[in-house]
Amino acid sequence: MKSEMHVAALWRYPVKSMLGETCQTADVDRRGVVGDRMFAVRYADGKFGSGKNTRRFRKIDGLFEFSSAYEDGVAVVRFPDGSAYRIDDPDIDTALSNALRQPVSVTREGSVPHFDAGALHLVTTDALADLQRRSPDLTVDARRFRPNLVIDSAGEPLPDDDWIGKTVTINDVSLEIVDLTERCAMVTFSQSELPAEPGMLKSIAQHRNLQFGVYADVRTPGRIQCGDAVIVAGD
Numbered sequence: 475m476k477s478e479m480h481v482a483a484l485w486r487y488p489v490k491s492m493l494g495e496t497c498q499t500a501d502v503d504r505r506g507v508v509g510d511r512m513f514a515v516r517y518a519d520g521k522f523g524s525g526k527n528t529r530r531f532r533k534i535d536g537l538f539e540f541s542s543a544y545e546d547g548v549a550v551v552r553f554p555d556g557s558a559y560r561i562d563d564p565d566i567d568t569a570l571s572n573a574l575r576q577p578v579s580v581t582r583e584g585s586v587p588h589f590d591a592g593a594l595h596l597v598t599t600d601a602l603a604d605l606q607r608r609s610p611d612l613t614v615d616a617r618r619f620r621p622n623l624v625i626d627s628a629g630e631p632l633p634d635d636d637w638i639g640k641t642v643t644i645n646d647v648s649l650e651i652v653d654l655t656e657r658c659a660m661v662t663f664s665q666s667e668l669p670a671e672p673g674m675l676k677s678i679a680q681h682r683n684l685q686f687g688v689y690a691d692v693r694t695p696g697r698i699q700c701g702d703a704v705i706v707a708g709d
């Protein structure tokens with residue numbers, strides 16, 4: 475089944491739970507967008523910094539005040555005060571510990587991915603528009619949901635709700651949609667110029683059963699560009 479859908483935006487987050495970077499082109503391998511969430515902030519007990527507490531993750535306030543991007547192939551972390559450290563700078567752990575007021579280090583991904591769930595996270599423009607209609611007093615913005623791909627869904631009514639188990643083809647990349655994305659309090663946090671939205675999670679719980687967006691696994695690696703056509707197929 476072909477559609478008029480296309481890739482509206484591409485995002486990559488070099489350090490988990492920090493702000494990331496937009497990309498015009500992204501290479502995708504079996505793991506996901508190359509370089510995405512390759513690094514994480516780690517506590518001494520081995521848990522990774524996140525916006526929530528789980529078996530593997532621990533909530534660290536303030537991570538959204540930092541941003542990360544690749545420069546000449548090396549991840550660079552920008553601090554709230556404007557300073558920047560390359561990920562391989564021997565002083566970055568001390569600087570982060572001082573800024574976050576607790577002992578932490580930056581670690582590269584090992585045998586277990588830093589992802590919460592699927593390799594790629596997708597949201598659609600129609601799902602965003604629907605949530606905005608249902609929550610007119612909130613600022614609904616794709617950046618709140620930290621997607622890898624924003625799909626312009628061409629007016630289809632909430633297509634991502636019906637994508638589980640289907641194949642999404644983008645250029646030479648093939649994805650399998652594996653699950654809906656359960657949201658947490660991170661969608662309420664302020665980031666960049668977006669204000670905090672304490673009511674966002676409540677709205678998603680009320681209108682979407684706490685689920686917004688979808689996770690995908692990569693079946694065929696390749697390259698994705700903004701503007702690429704998106705084709706969804708499957709029963």
